[in-house]
Amino acid sequence: MRLHRNLVFAVIDGLHEIFNEGSYADKVVQKLLKRDKRWGSRDRSFVAETVYEIVRWKRLYAEIAEVKEPFSRENLWRLFAVWATLRGISLPDWKQIAPTPTRxxxxxxxxxxxxxKFKESIPDWLDQLGEKELGKKWSEEISALNQQAPVILRANTLKISRDKLRSVLEDENIDTEFIKGYPDALQLVERTNVFSTEAFKNGLFEVQDASSQLVADFLDVQPGQRVVDTCAGAGGKTLHLAALMQNKGQIIAMDIYGNKLKELKRRARRAGAHNIEPRVIESTKDIKKLHGKADRVLIDAPCSGLGVLSRNPDAKWKLQPEFLDTIKQTQSTILESYSKMVKHGGKLVYATCSILPSENQDQVTHFLSKEAGQDFTLIKDKKILSHQSGFDGFYMALLERKQ
Known part of the structure; x- marks a missing residue:
């Protein structure tokens, strides 16, 4: 592989923003890909994948290169040289690249x-926590979470079947495969920019990991019900609920962030989902108004995000132990408060994209032991680990409020 100066400089600039300025990798990569209109798809792939790879293996590469944060420009070039050497790429004779001791x-x-902790490139505290919570499974799980995530689509069944979508994408030269056990999912055979396709513009699919696609199904929604998605965000699961409900009934999509709900509105228009009502949570009154009024409630709770490290590798560097303590308290409060919206005889799903029992089944057990949980029964739960499924790590629990 021949390295091109403008592409490598883009990678170095991106790493500087992520490591030294605290910017989010996905936002930085998005910006970098617009840097030069002359770049083809291969150039853009090189920039995106190289940035993500070096972010993913930061600790290992820094240890090999003997550099410490904050990284100077020279140090970033040394990280890049380690990346290239380990991939068998010959380094050009540029002044920025010091002689590289390959052996x-x-x-x-x-x-x-x-x-x-070096092999899987993780902070000490996270390695200790993973081992404490997952035991022997931790080694396999963190190894799986260091692999590049596959691209999974969810057919929007309000407009098209999964089989028909596959044919439509074939006509746009995009090959996909069915995934056993995931009725609406298609997996890309080769990574490509699906957002530029006519199929996407026409709202025929969403990009959504296979594990995430199981959550809406788990809630057991029926057309005509009143459903509340309490932490809707930009609406990936909300849109799936709308499709499962065949646009019948009402979905109240709630979030504390109004800008995310604006994005949900835009996505809902494209998807042809008409039964969604976005509501910003401005105070506890917004929750109290719905006490005892929902057939189904989804709590896709804020969490550590440790189950989605394969798609957000910079999260392991941004995450701090004190944040975990705070988020667990938030999860407990949300579960206690939002569960009151469920009707007697109604159902609730508590879900996270975390692999830690302390954020998952322990939270459910704790809730059921409290006064607020006395009315509820655990029907079933599902623990998804990345090394077993090949997809994101996830947890979901289905609870029913007694009649």
Missing amino acids: RIKGRFDELSKIR
């Missing part, structure tokens, strides 16, 4: 690969 890099890589 020493490979030797250090072999040595550090025997120690999990």
Whole structure:
């Protein structure tokens, strides 16, 4: 592979923003991809994938390169040189690239690969926490979460069947595969920009991980019901609920962030979902108005996001132990408060994209032991680990409020 100067400079600039300025990797990559209109799809892929790879393996590469944060420009070039060397890419004779000790890099890589926190490139505290909560499964799980996530589509059944969507995408030269056990899902055979397709513009599909697609189904919604999606965000699961309800009944999509609900409105228009009513949560009154009035409630709770590290590798560097303590308290409060919206005889799903029992089944057990949970029974729950499913790590619990 021949390295092109303008592409590599873009990677270095992106890494500087992510590591030294605290910017989010996905936003930085989005911006970088608009940097030069002359870049083809291969150029853009190189920039995006290289940035994500170096972010994912930051600790390992920094250890090999013997550099520490904050990274100077020179240090970022050294990280890049480690990345290239480990991939067998010949480094050009540029002044920014110091002479690279290839043999020493490979030797250090072999040595550090025997120690999990370096091999899987994670902070010490996260390695200790993962082992404490998942035991022997932690090694396999963090290894799976360090793989690049597959691109999964969800057919919008308000407009098209999954089988028909597959044919439509074939006509746009995009090959997909069915995934057993996921009725609306298609997996891309090769990564490509699906957002530029006519099928996407016409609202025939959404990009949504296979594990995430199980949540709406788990809630057991029926056409004509009143459903509340309490942490709707930009509405990935809300749109799926609308499709499962065949646009009949009402979905109240709530969130504390109005800008996310604006995005949901835009997506709902494209998807042809007409039964969604976005509502910003401005105070506890907005929740109290709905006490005892919902047939179904979805709590897709804020969480550590440890189940989606394969698509958000910078999260492991931004996440701090104190945030985990705070988020667990938030989860507990939300579950206690929002569960009151469920009618007697109605159902509730508590879900997270975390793999930690302390954010998942422990939260449900704690809720059921409290006064607010006395009315509820756990019907079933599902724990999804990435190394077992090949998709995001997720948790979902279905609870029913007694008649």
